[in-house]
Amino acid sequence: MGRSQLEKQKTHERIVELAARRLREEGLDGIGVADLMKEAGLTVGGFYKHFASRDELVAEAVQSAVESWRKQQEENGIDPAHIPLSEYVDIYLSENHRDHCGEGCAYAALTADMARSSEAVRSIATEGLRKNFDAMTARMPQPETADARQKAIIASCLMTGAVGLARVANDGALSSEILETVKQFVKSLAKTE
Amino acid sequence: MGRSQLEKQKTHERIVELAARRLREEGLDGIGVADLMKEAGLTVGGFYKHFASRDELVAEAVQSAVESWRKQQEENGIDPAHIPLSEYVDIYLSENHRDHCGEGCAYAALTADMARSSEAVRSIATEGLRKNFDAMTARMPQPETADARQKAIIASCLMTGAVGLARVANDGALSSEILETVKQFVKSLAKTE
DNA sequence: ATTATCTATAGATCTATAGATAATGC
DNA sequence: ATTATCTATAGATCTATAGATAATGC
Numbered sequence: 001m002g003r004s005q006l007e008k009q010k011t012h013e014r015i016v017e018l019a020a021r022r023l024r025e026e027g028l029d030g031i032g033v034a035d036l037m038k039e040a041g042l043t044v045g046g047f048y049k050h051f052a053s054r055d056e057l058v059a060e061a062v063q064s065a066v067e068s069w070r071k072q073q074e075e076n077g078i079d080p081a082h083i084p085l086s087e088y089v090d091i092y093l094s095e096n097h098r099d100h101c102g103e104g105c106a107y108a109a110l111t112a113d114m115a116r117s118s119e120a121v122r123s124i125a126t127e128g129l130r131k132n133f134d135a136m137t138a139r140m141p142q143p144e145t146a147d148a149r150q151k152a153i154i155a156s157c158l159m160t161g162a163v164g165l166a167r168v169a170n171d172g173a174l175s176s177e178i179l180e181t182v183k184q185f186v187k188s189l190a191k192t193e
Numbered sequence: 194m195g196r197s198q199l200e201k202q203k204t205h206e207r208i209v210e211l212a213a214r215r216l217r218e219e220g221l222d223g224i225g226v227a228d229l230m231k232e233a234g235l236t237v238g239g240f241y242k243h244f245a246s247r248d249e250l251v252a253e254a255v256q257s258a259v260e261s262w263r264k265q266q267e268e269n270g271i272d273p274a275h276i277p278l279s280e281y282v283d284i285y286l287s288e289n290h291r292d293h294c295g296e297g298c299a300y301a302a303l304t305a306d307m308a309r310s311s312e313a314v315r316s317i318a319t320e321g322l323r324k325n326f327d328a329m330t331a332r333m334p335q336p337e338t339a340d341a342r343q344k345a346i347i348a349s350c351l352m353t354g355a356v357g358l359a360r361v362a363n364d365g366a367l368s369s370e371i372l373e374t375v376k377q378f379v380k381s382l383a384k385t386e
Numbered sequence: 387a388t389t390a391t392c393t394a395t396a397g398a399t400c401t402a403t404a405g406a407t408a409a410t411g412c
Numbered sequence: 413a414t415t416a417t418c419t420a421t422a423g424a425t426c427t428a429t430a431g432a433t434a435a436t437g438c
Contacts, residue, residue: 004436008390027309029222032426046391048428101308107358112305115294115360116220122363129362153374154351161354165300167308169322170315181346197410201416225400239417241402 012050015040019061020068021102024109028058028117059120065106066128070135072103085139085155085190092159093183095176098166107132107156108163132156140190155186205243208233212254213261217302218295221251221310252313258299259321263328265296278332278348278383285352286376288369291359300325300349301356325349333383348379 018040022031033054034044051057073080073091080088091097092105101109107129114125136152137143162182169175211233215224226247227237244250266273266284273281284290285298294302300322307318329345330336355375362368 004390007436011390025309027220027222027305029220033428034426043392044427045393045429049390054427107361109305111354111357111361112220112302115357116218119363122361126362126364126367129358130367150374150378153371154378157354157358157371157375158347158351159354160358161304161350161352164304164308164357165322165350165353168300168304168315169319170312171319174319174323178346178350181343182350185343185347197416200410204416226402227400236418237401238403238419242416247401 008050011040011042015042015047015050016057016060016064017068019057020064020106023058023061024065024104024106025102028062028110028113028121033057055118055120058117059124062106062110062114062117062121063124063128065110066125068103069105080135081138083139085136086187088139089155089159089183089186093162093179093186095179098163098175098179101167105160105163107160108167111160111164129156151189155189158182158186201243204233204235208235208240208243209250209253209257210261212250213257213299214295216251216254217258217297217299221255221303221306221314226250248311248313251310252317255299255303255307255310255314256317256321258303259318261296262298273328274331276332278329279380281332282348282352282376282379286355286372286379288372291356291368291372294360298353298356300353301360304353304357322349344382348382351375351379 015036019031019036022036022039031039033047037044037047047057051060070080073083078087078091097104097108106114106125110125114121117125133149133152133156136156137149140148140151142148159182162178166175166178169178208229212224212229215229215232224232226240230237230240240250244253263273266276271284290297290301299307299318303318307314310318326342326345326349329349330342333341333344335341352375355371359368359371362371
């Protein structure tokens with residue numbers, strides 16, 4: 001019923017951030033446009049003044065989800081570029097992260113969904129992945145070496161894989177065993193050389 | 194239009210195996226009942242004499258997909274219980290596996306989908322995961338040690354995570370770098386102790 | 387005058403069912 | 413007689429659009 005341009009921009013961001021959470025929870029095919037708008041306190045008709053299509057929202061939401069993990073760490077007073085790997089791993093491989101995929105790492109929550117998605121989404125995800133590898137390399141003991149980059153790639157695959165499989169296991173003991181085993185190992189990866 | 198019970202059983206298996214492939218390709222919400230039956234050379238009406246619901250097919254197809262990787266290795270003359278880890282890794286972390294997720298490992302293709310799915314599907318996936326960890330432990334140098342189990346869990350998370358992220362990256366160089374880096378590392382994991 | 391959002395709905399798609407058809411198997 | 417599959421369709425759900433409403437902003 002008529003709002004200012006500033007309010008429209010805020011509404012747009014609210015929809016994207018809500019979608020970023022709900023799509024990580026339900027997958028990229030999950031929540032529908034009508035339900036999403038309802039959760040945002042709006043109705044379906046207004047959606048298409050913000051996005052040309054659902055696919056366009058998905059692309060924006062994936063971008064937001066890829067960035068949100070870093071943003072969230074910053075909001076919690078953690079500098080993702082300088083946090084020691086051992087502390088970062090405690091957060092990433094926690095039961096809290098496992099149980100709250102909507103607010104968690106996009107790569108753990110949406111790997112297969114992103115791989116199956118459009119080239120637009122895959123390009124966004126690929127650039128985010130590159131940045132994540134670089135950030136992880138910077139957390140290694142001697143960041144300038146080729147060895148640090150290799151370890152960063154290994155740690156990244158290991159951490160996303162572990163949270164993914166820990167979410168599959170509906171046996172709490174097995175799920176925790178995965179998280180704990182990988183946690184210890186990634187810590188040792190940062191120490192040894 | 195009227196077939197023997199034997200033929201019905203074969204038809205049932207054909208639908209399940211086709212679904213196991215198509216669901217790994219498109220995700221568990223992917224292909225619809227009508228399209229699936231059409232690809233099987235049948236029509237939609239017959240589906241519900243085989244399965245009470247689409248969900249029931251999905252559970253059977255996940256079971257089939259979880260077992261199919263092992264079956265496929267056996268068909269190719271590979272004994273999954275005794276293949277050296279270094280050879281297994283060459284197959285798992287190959288570009289061929291990355292590019293053919295429909296015939297590949299269910300855990301690399303469907304991690305997030307299985308985590309989001311019903312308890313029935315999650316239980317099937319959890320049991321399969323347990324067996325995979327055991328099989329991977331048996332491939333380690335000293336399989337009876339706790340260290341072997343830990344390495345098996347690490348290798349499993351690393352391999353599923355690596356194939357997943359390699360499928361996300363639409364930059365061939367980055368994708369291959371992930372596969373190659375992890376391949377070398379898992380091989381070293383089996384040697385060192 | 388423009389536009390952000392609303393209500394209402396068209397059109398496509400998907401799951402599941404009803405009833406018909408043509409084989410099997412006692 | 414039973415049943416495996418077929419054709420046809422009901423009912424639900426989802427994306428996208430049309431037209432109305434009530435604000436903004438020149």
